[in-house]
Amino acid sequence: MASWVLKLLPRNGRSLATSAMKQGSEDYHRHLEAYGYFLPIQTRWQDNDQYCHVNNVVYYSYYDTIINHYLIRYCGLKTSLLASSLVGFMASNQCNFHSPISFPLIPVAALAVEKVGRSSVHYRLALFRPKSAPAQPVVEHQDLTDGFFSGHPKLAQFDTLACATGSAVHVFVSPATSRPVGLPDDFWKSLLRLKNPIAV
Template identity: 75%
Template sequence: MTSWVPRLLPRNVRSLAASSENQRVEDGRRHQEAYGYFLPIQTRWQDNDQYGHVNNAVYYSYFDTIINHYLIRYCGLKTGLRTSPTVGFMVTNQCTFHTPVGFPQIPVAAFAVDKVGRSSVHYRLALFPPKPAGDLPAVEHRDFSDGFFFGHPRLAQFAALACTTGSAVHVFVNPATGKPTGLPEDFRPGLLRLVTQLPMPGTTLFSSWLFPPPSKPSAHPSQLPSSRHLLSFRREYDLSPRLSYKDTCDSTQGSQRSPRMITLSQNPQSYLQQFYQSETSC
């Protein structure tokens, strides 16, 4: 009788497997679909270093800008140390650089939430350069003040792959004691809105941030994703535990075909119904 002895894979094989998985995760982070909120960033002459592109240290300020912009604009963060019940301390910050950008380009920063804890928030970040069209992207003052969400037509002006990806962790503390404290309840809806699963290469996965939570519709209906920009179809999207959606439109910009609802696990919210009534073609 033959006896089998379990053996571990050789260390180099295990290392290759881990390396391959890490690469898949990093590749997923480079796609626009991995992010829910976007903010154009105006580069400055002083951002460039002697090599003619934005210095690596400056990217952290871009990411810091979009994080705090979203927290102030959509989560109600108060920035006054004496008036705010909580302040966020950055405990982890990381960047991976793929391709450079430089002044006077206007890239768009991207933001998503990986995890919301009791007192900490894990962020996913990226920077997408403008497409090499020769002209600067046509952004408006409102884009800099409000930002926009995934699906906005402005995203068509930016590259599909990020030039820089990153991550960060905020721990929120009591400013009087300096000790971690629970997140304010009014923070959570805005943060949970951007919690998404990371899409892997070869798949397209949209999560709950594609459509705002039913209890708090978007303040800007024009920023809801347009069916004209949900291309590469005939696949099913699991948007959230509440919604399952499949679009049969296999359009390009030139073809005309109406999107159709295929399956819904529950009745869609009213704003989603209105959205599909108003959007009649791809």
């Protein structure tokens, strides 16, 4: 809904329209097609808590894993402070839980890019359970090395509705000064590959 339309609505109407837009966006972000890059995640025994499901804080490590996997594999991020001209500082992150998972499930993490600034990146994230089946998804070494992109046939092994969704913001800085630094062109273009084409 355009912002000028919201301004024409009475205050309570604006609030309801904004809530509806936010709800529509959240519903969309639970769907598999909202994401461009995927990485299988092997849950670990230690991820489970006393309630026999993956503890809430562990989801953040899954999100951190897919973000950094993509940055290293496809954007050329160097992980050595001696070799890197930029490092990513996490400015914010957030997770919404929709349904639990537990070890030994192998869910797939999902990544989209909502916005790329001069020195910052806004990510959208999700986690999708494997479909209910006698066997776990077939995960090969290549899947863990490269991940896979939207449209890959292996995505058919996973639910189309996320069990968790989230967001994160990276600010890239110079390792020498900790001041924001502009993203290199190739880095920027690789991030734009995951730019969400549908705005809600």
